[in-house]
Amino acid sequence: MIEYSSQPHYLVAVDCIVFGFDGAHLKILLVKRGLEPEINKWSLMGGFVGSNESPDDAANRVLKKMTGLEGVYLEQMQIYGEPKRDPIERTLSVGYFALIDIHKYETQLNDDYKAEWFLIGERPKLIFDHDQMVADARKKLRYKASLHPILFEMLPKQFTLPQLQNLFEEVNDTKIDTRNFSRKITSTGLLIKLEEKDRSSSKKGAFYFKLDKKKYKADFQAFLNLIPNLKN
Amino acid sequence: MIEYSSQPHYLVAVDCIVFGFDGAHLKILLVKRGLEPEINKWSLMGGFVGSNESPDDAANRVLKKMTGLEGVYLEQMQIYGEPKRDPIERTLSVGYFALIDIHKYETQLNDDYKAEWFLIGERPKLIFDHDQMVADARKKLRYKASLHPILFEMLPKQFTLPQLQNLFEEVNDTKIDTRNFSRKITSTGLLIKLEEKDRSSSKKGAFYFKLDKKKYKADFQAFLNLIPNLKN
DNA sequence: TTATTAATTGTCAAAATGACAATTAATAAT
DNA sequence: ATTATTAATTGTCATTTTGACAATTAATAA
Numbered sequence: 001m002i003e004y005s006s007q008p009h010y011l012v013a014v015d016c017i018v019f020g021f022d023g024a025h026l027k028i029l030l031v032k033r034g035l036e037p038e039i040n041k042w043s044l045m046g047g048f049v050g051s052n053e054s055p056d057d058a059a060n061r062v063l064k065k066m067t068g069l070e071g072v073y074l075e076q077m078q079i080y081g082e083p084k085r086d087p088i089e090r091t092l093s094v095g096y097f098a099l100i101d102i103h104k105y106e107t108q109l110n111d112d113y114k115a116e117w118f119l120i121g122e123r124p125k126l127i128f129d130h131d132q133m134v135a136d137a138r139k140k141l142r143y144k145a146s147l148h149p150i151l152f153e154m155l156p157k158q159f160t161l162p163q164l165q166n167l168f169e170e171v172n173d174t175k176i177d178t179r180n181f182s183r184k185i186t187s188t189g190l191l192i193k194l195e196e197k198d199r200s201s202s203k204k205g206a207f208y209f210k211l212d213k214k215k216y217k218a219d220f221q222a223f224l225n226l227i228p229n230l231k232n
Numbered sequence: 233m234i235e236y237s238s239q240p241h242y243l244v245a246v247d248c249i250v251f252g253f254d255g256a257h258l259k260i261l262l263v264k265r266g267l268e269p270e271i272n273k274w275s276l277m278g279g280f281v282g283s284n285e286s287p288d289d290a291a292n293r294v295l296k297k298m299t300g301l302e303g304v305y306l307e308q309m310q311i312y313g314e315p316k317r318d319p320i321e322r323t324l325s326v327g328y329f330a331l332i333d334i335h336k337y338e339t340q341l342n343d344d345y346k347a348e349w350f351l352i353g354e355r356p357k358l359i360f361d362h363d364q365m366v367a368d369a370r371k372k373l374r375y376k377a378s379l380h381p382i383l384f385e386m387l388p389k390q391f392t393l394p395q396l397q398n399l400f401e402e403v404n405d406t407k408i409d410t411r412n413f414s415r416k417i418t419s420t421g422l423l424i425k426l427e428e429k430d431r432s433s434s435k436k437g438a439f440y441f442k443l444d445k446k447k448y449k450a451d452f453q454a455f456l457n458l459i460p461n462l463k464n
Numbered sequence: 465t466t467a468t469t470a471a472t473t474g475t476c477a478a479a480a481t482g483a484c485a486a487t488t489a490a491t492a493a494t
Numbered sequence: 495a496t497t498a499t500t501a502a503t504t505g506t507c508a509t510t511t512t513g514a515c516a517a518t519t520a521a522t523a524a
Binding site: 392393394410411414415435436437438439 | 470
Binding site for chain 2: 002079091
């Protein structure tokens with residue numbers, strides 16, 4: 001029997017940076033850690049990779065278990081593998097960022113896990129290297145969202161242009177000219193204008209739009225350029 | 233003593249897809265595997281992650297050991313973690329792609345490892361999921377090189393515009409208009425024209441250029457757009 | 465002197481960009 | 495009923511960038 005004699009073995013985990021958008025601000029979903037060490041401290045949603053699953057499987061499983069959601073937009077970010085990152089035992093963690101529609105989550109809420117949305121700027125300090133993971137995820141989100149239309153994953157089925165622009169502004173931490181943004185986003189052909197208006201945020205009301213899903217899938221790899229003077 | 237009771241532990245490895253450019257064609261560096269199973273089959277350069285190193289450290293160590301080169305451009309790609317990907321024992325592998333100046337390597341060549349450059353289109357079949365890794369690496373290289381000036385990492389200190397254009401064409405598997413390419417690459421301000429000419433490939437000779445390293449470092453995150461009608 | 469070969473350079477119309485503020489649709493106030 | 499207020503929506507223009515196109519140049523070979 002062949003074997004890889006005496007090579008060290010490690011725990012392998014996944015951690016998910018879950019982003020959401022409430023219509024005005026970018027949020028992140030955190031949970032109170034359920035095991036020692038650092039039990040009851042805020043942390044990312046995570047778990048160990050089981051014997052019969054890939055890290056991608058594990059990330060999906062963790063998200064399903066903690067939020068009830070399936071088919072979430074999930075993207076592998078990078079591996080965190082400094083020898084001392086977990087004080088108990090060497091654990092390598094694969095970081096994922098997830099984009100979810102915050103409204104879907106609320107209806108699926110399950111109280112087995114103490115999960116809570118935080119404004120991205122008002123989140124508590126996290127355990128281990130999770131703060132670094134969040135910083136990396138924000139950077140990657142910004143990068144990716146500058147090039148591909150992934151931010152729609154955080155919006156409900158119907159959304160308004162001002163909401164969409166707010167989301168872009170939040171993610172990129174910048175202000176965008178309304179006229180130019182409107183022109184560009186319209187020219188992608190990704191949006192379908194609806195009859196109805198959202199009157200909750202203004203007297204005039206803002207027209208709802210929905211995503212052209214066929215176009216979205218076909219053009220996903222095409223590049224956007226919605227952020228002027230982009231320097232990542 | 234706290235511990236993560238009974239969670240499974242796995243081997244963790246790194247595998248490097250090493251790209252080079254001979255002035256005309258894109259190449260990949262492969263080695264004959266030195267351990268069972270699949271001993272003496274062609275594979276990527278890889279190794280296990282040791283107890284006191286991160287995966288990034290391990291990738292650098294492997295590259296140093298097998299090519300003699302340090303400070304190589306190395307980028308984490310993704311983790312490969314299907315439960316059955318290694319037939320002997322569960323092993324997760326972190327894939328890296330590396331860009332090296334093929335000429336530097338030749339002078340550093342060390343015969344302890346049977347390494348060989350292959351034209352990207354004429355490489356042998358590789359072990360395990362390494363063919364998939366190569367496919368993923370090519371895709372990522374193409375993507376990244378469309379946006380950032382990483383291809384200079386594969387060129388010698390002095391290079392000509394035709395060489396540079398060849399490299400872009402190889403990576404993107406497309407033809408680029410000489411005039412437009414020249415205009416764009418010049419407008420980045422990344423190139424410094426030298427006095428000397430390379431007369432090896434034509435009667436007229438082509439002027440050498442070198443990279444403006446200060447500008448390169450400063451603008452690395454800035455976006456290029458050298459490939460027209462880019463759809464990744 | 466001419467032929468050959470590859471490197472280098474220029475023009476132009478169309479599209480995209482960025483900077484800029486007026487108009488519109490609705491409700492609230494007078 | 496008219497006016498004020500608020501946020502949504504839309505338009506212009508000069509500049510830059512893009513993509514499509516081929517002529518010229520510098521060297522050696524014939």
